[in-house]
Amino acid sequence: MNRALRYTAVGVAAVALLAGGTAGAFAAPQDLHKPTSVVATAPTAASLTAKASVTTVKAWxxxxxxxxxxxxxxxxxxxVQQKQGGKWVALPASAPVNASGTYGVRVKLGIKGVNQLRVGAGSTVSPVVTVTVR
Known part of the structure; x- marks a missing residue:
């Protein structure tokens, strides 16, 4: 095969692939420009719930x-994150999500009074849970 013929064959194959993949390369010309419907699926938003086993505890x-x-x-x-001085601070309390999509974390708090807590995984956080330490 001479060089010009090879370049032409490669060019035709490249255009066909760009126009619609391998199916487009062998489709009849009337089939190349048929509109196809594309269904966009929204990504499932991540969410977390949180529930404390108690509402009041002694320190630690x-x-x-x-x-x-x-x-x-x-x-x-x-x-687990705790609100301290207007900022959310990560506590040394974490656990993995199990295969059924649930988790359980053991927590100890030393700051007396009403403590606002939440659970986070990446940018996803749970609603606030309140636990009072006396």
């Missing part, structure tokens, strides 16, 4: 926060 008394993680992969880590 252990309790649990449990919840459901939807749209978060099993094995992903959820971390």
């Amino acid at each position: 008394e252990q309790f649990r926060i449990t919840g459901i993680a939807k749209g978060i992969a099993a094995g992903s880590k959820v971390t």
Whole structure:
């Protein structure tokens, strides 16, 4: 095959592939420009729930926060966050999401008074849970 013929064959194949993949390369000309419907599926929004096992504890008394993680992969880590001085601070309390999409974290708090807590995984956070430490 001479060089010009090879370049032409490669060019035709490239145009056909760009026009519609391998099916477009062998489709009849009237089939090349048929509109196709594209159904866009919205990504499932991730969400977390949180529930404390108690509403009141003594300082440094252990309790649990449990919840459901939807749209978060099993094995992903959820971390308890506490509101301190207007900022959310991660506590050294975390647990993995299990295969059924639930989690359970053991927590101990030392700051007396009403504590606002939430659970986070990446940019997804749960609603606030309140636990009072006396």
